[in-house]
Amino acid sequence: MKCPFCGFVDTKVVDSRMGKEGNNIRRRRECTECERRFTTYERVEETLPLVVKKDGRREAFDRMKIISGMQRACEKRPVSIATIERFVDSLELSLQESGEKEVDARRIGNSVMEGLHAMDEVAYVRFASVYRQFKDINEFMSELKDILAQGDKKLSR
Secondary structure, X not given: OOOOOOOOOOEEEEEEEEOOOOOEEEEEEEEOOOOOEEEEEEEOOOOOOEEEOOOOOXXXXXXXXXXXXXXXXXXXXXXXXXXXXXXXXXXXXXHHHHOOOEEEHHHHHHHHHHHHHHHOHHHHHHHHHHHOOOOOHHHHHHHHHHHHHHHHHHHHO
């Protein structure tokens, strides 16, 4: 492992621990040259399906693309990055377990919208307005009315 401070390529592992969720390993390392310590995380590289875009292109599943989109939607909202990462972890796991070689981008987008709807309705509307590309204010208002109707149903239970 290359030292991030001096660039020397020889480091030693001082401590290894299982990550909080049990899906990665946290390693504390020390550079044998400059003797500074740093932390690395290892996770199993799993095979994820290719994402089939609207125009037929195929691209690799990009976890960071989903996280950044969700973070933008949740900006200035009471949703932690840990909550977003847990959701993306579960999305990745379900895609891996499906065993499919390809998955439609709409399916992923709809899953993200469902997750955001459960996390924060404002973030959901932000994401939906970009993802669904509302053509006019009427489509946007229709979506808002659906959310309000669902909220009323929850209150009446």
